[in-house]
Amino acid sequence: MKFTLMKTMALCALCCSFASPMIAKAAGSSYPDHPIRLIVPWNAGGSNDIAARELQKLIAGQGVTVVVENAPGATGSIGMGKAARSAPDGYTLAMGTSSTLAQIAMKLTTLRNDEFTSIARVSVDPLILLIPKDKPYKTLPQFLDYMRKNPGKVSIGTPGTHNINHIFAEMTARMAGVSYINVPYTGGSQVIAGLAGKQIDAAVLKPSESLGQIKSGLVKAVATFSQQRLQVFPDLPTFKELGYDVYPYGPLVQMAYVVAPKGLRPAEEKKLISIFSKAIDSKEFAEFAERNGFVVSPLTGDALQKEIFAVQGTLDTVGSKVFKIK
Known part of the structure; x- marks a missing residue:
């Protein structure tokens, strides 16, 4: 009787050892199973907030809930800092912008680009x-x-x-x-x-x-300030055609993009890229972009990370020239 009980317990333990990875895999495949927080480091009503809420609506059509949270202050650094300090579980994201990159260039924030995992570029915005x-x-x-x-x-x-x-x-x-x-x-x-x-x-x-x-x-x-006239304002002249060079130190790109904290697992990263790419590449978002005067220029993952570091390099140069930052 005692031997039979011990054998049964050993068999149960063996079954559990095989089942555990399967259970973990099943749990991982259910991501996301609760709302994703998207931090917009600006006030409600601004361009990034408007774009985030349009994406929120389009992503809801995929059965995924995104909650937009406004965290303004310090030219985006407060909200981006909240995201950087969050758990890299795929449930906290942030809307990064070139403004944050400029803050890094001016040494006005302790944030670093390697504190984030790049997900998808949302927009390229003329000024x-x-x-x-x-x-x-x-x-x-x-x-x-x-x-x-x-x-x-x-x-x-x-x-x-x-x-x-x-x-x-x-x-x-x-x-x-x-x-x-x-x-x-x-x-x-x-x-x-x-x-x-x-x-x-x-x-x-x-x-x-x-x-x-x-x-x-x-x-x-x-x-x-763009190099070409804008589709939304075809009669609006550029600084360049009026005889003024606003890019003496190299081209500047004002863009918005979605990031997660550093350490995000590949499975969640891949899923997030898929979710946001489907929304950004949609006909509805293209029409939204045209109505609001910005350009959809998709980049995701490593390609986006490379672009972020390239823009950072230009801003580092411009910052040292315009604001005399050493």
């Missing part, structure tokens, strides 16, 4: 210079002339500081040959509100952050 309505200046040359006549008094609003928006604001002032006042906000929605309310004299924003106010006549776009 434009805007002014309020009913101002004495209506064109870029007129605005630059206004800056010259009011040295050190003209204000340009940007979402955050020491980012690509700020770089282009600095370049605009350099074209006028005078100093100016940079007015940083915690997000694009606050900048456009300040501009429409005539609290600032100009702003550097994305089309997606200003389309509504442009169409309603509250603000006016005077030029785009």
Whole structure:
């Protein structure tokens, strides 16, 4: 009797040893089995928040729940820091941007790009210079002339500081040959509100952050910093065609992308790339991009990581030139 009991227990233990890997595999294959948190390190209503919520809707169609969490502050560094410190289990993601890369270049954050696993690029965004309505200046040359006549008094609003928006604001002032006042906000929605309310004299924003106010006549776009005219604003001239070089130190790319904390397992990484790629590559997201004036230029995984480090390199150079960062 005792021998039979021992033999039965040994058989059970052997069965469990074979079953455990199968159970673990089954558990892993169920990912994601609860909501994924996507941290947007900017205020609600800005371009990255709008894009994140569109992806949230499209991903829901795949049966996956994404919860968007806004964590603004420090030009994106607060929200990105929260993501970097989270468990690499696939349930916490963040929307990185070139602004965060600029913060790294300026040594204004302790964040590093190798603290993240790259998932998918969401957008490539052009930037434009805007002014309020009913101002004495209506064109870029007129605005630059206004800056010259009011040295050190003209204000340009940007979402955050020491980012690509700020770089282009600095370049605009350099074209006028005078100093100016940079007015940083915690997000694009606050900048456009300040501009429409005539609290600032100009702003550097994305089309997606200003389309509504442009169409309603509250603000006016005077030029785009991109190398070509924008499909959403075909009549808007570029700085380049007006005779101004805003890329003297190399091209700058303003982009948004999804990352996870470093240490994400390959299975979850592959699944996340699949989930986000399906949404980003969809017809619905392409139409959304066209309506909001940004470009869908998909990159995922290692290819995206390579692009992030390339943009970082350019920003490191630009930062040392524009802001004298050593």
